[in-house]
Amino acid sequence: MSDYERLLGIIYDAPWQPDGWAVVLRELRRAVGATGGHILDSDFSGSAPVRRYLVQQGVPKEAQADYDANWYDRDPRWRYGAPNAGQVVADHEQLPAEVRQRDGLYQEYLPRYDFGPLLSVPFATGAQRIGSVQLLRPNRAELYGAAQKRLLQALLPHLQRAMAATMRVSALLSDQAGLEGALDRLDAALVLLASDGTATFANRQARRIAGIGDGLRLQGKRLLLDDRAARKALDRQIADAANGNAAASPLLVRAKRPSGLPDLLLHIAPAAPTDATASDATAGRLFAAARICLFISDPVLSPLPAADALACAFGLTRAEAKLAESLLNGMNRADYARHAGLSINTVKRQLEHVFAKTQTSSQQELIAVLTRSLAACAANAAANERAE
Known part of the structure; x- marks a missing residue:
């Protein structure tokens, strides 16, 4: 890194x-x-x-x-x-x-x-x-x-x-109910997880995906994944965050679905204070117990809508931002080229510009940087919704 x-x-x-x-x-x-x-x-x-x-x-x-x-x-x-x-x-x-x-x-x-x-x-x-x-x-x-x-x-x-x-x-x-309402109005599916893996909050989009039950479910406060490998990766990240492991890095995990539809994409990042005694006045009840910020991308139902936020955060052009958003949602370069009607060389050039602007050198690094920015983008979007 x-x-x-x-x-x-x-x-x-x-x-x-x-x-x-x-x-x-x-x-x-x-x-x-x-x-x-x-x-x-x-x-x-x-x-x-x-x-x-x-x-x-x-x-x-x-x-x-x-x-x-x-x-x-x-x-x-x-x-x-x-x-x-x-x-x-x-x-x-x-x-x-x-x-x-x-x-x-x-x-x-x-x-x-x-x-x-x-x-x-x-x-x-x-x-x-x-x-x-x-x-x-x-x-x-x-x-x-x-x-x-x-x-x-x-x-x-x-x-x-x-x-x-x-x-x-x-x-x-300062307004707990207002925050939950604002997060519910986000287009992105968001779940906050505590150190024991329980869900402290799931917004409307996350509840919608979980309600379908195709690979991911919420049973009480437990987040259940059908894909064992995805579950193990999520458990490792939760354990790292719970132990205050500063080296814990964002992960993009694919979770297979029994229906055979495209994989769910789980963007996993440490998102909460390591100090469990932080006061509600400082951190708020909603985030006081959370250790993981989990964004869920369903390529069929609810892909992460990140193009505008990424364009703003990293100075990307519209075309570069759409490419970055597609990679974040699990597409590879070839699939994106076919979907966007572009040559693979054009996509390669766009990706090189994205690497330069985000100061990354590989798709793995790029996804890590984009994932890190999602939480701040969500906070800004929630604030804008709350202010309206």
Whole structure:
């Protein structure tokens, strides 16, 4: 699994986990060699920016107190924050050299606490609001390199979408019945599973597929699969998630059906907090016990409708998004070419573009990345339904 794919999975898991953004910051720090950092939400609508720390790591309390009391209002970086949304920037690029050479923040405060190069990953979270991941290295440390900036730039739009999903999920979780209703209106079939394999929630589309009973059924709160191999794969993933196995990766599992109709496709991903004591106020009753987010694709009844969401999430063209959606729903390239009336070479070129835009190099990697993005897409879709 590439660094990009691993980080993308962590980012898209964050909306569903109360400590998700702390994990995101920790792993981003590791990826670029930062010793400290923050995730901020800043409001630039007033005469002075108002900031809120969502996560902070590796910054001594006395350093933060000193900054708040004596340096915040004089920080020259704030006035450069809003215009740079969407572009990863290092402070040595953001501020002119003469400012850094004479400003007290750089000459007094930062050396006092051994703070050095700063890399900012800013993204819009609303009108005149900027979310930002800020990554710190020690004083006199090596400047951030081009490869590290490229990695963060590729992740930036996904950080923005995951943060938007987090904000929407937080609003939805304040109204449990409203959330269940919104998830029921999703076109995607969704089941949440606890650590013992019981279904904590199944939306309308999932109940519809289970009601037919062709390969998959809900018996009370038990999810039953006729295909033993699919059941074993699902059980392994549940066990990994229950044990807090960070290496648990998304799976695409085919479940055969007694009728002989095309296989059901089970998109399995860890989706819930590993901290079972997370409060309802933070995680919500619906998600507090869940460990697996299971999306079910029935190629006959209810294929996953993901083209629009994937186009938005990864910058795919309509044709590329339809190809990605078809692969997610179990088609191979040859079948898709016949279905879409395209040559296999055209499909191959489209797939190469999809690989490039998702930073993957194989269909297996691609399906893993697409599966990771489904939960955030579902959260956004549920929020949109709830708001209407």
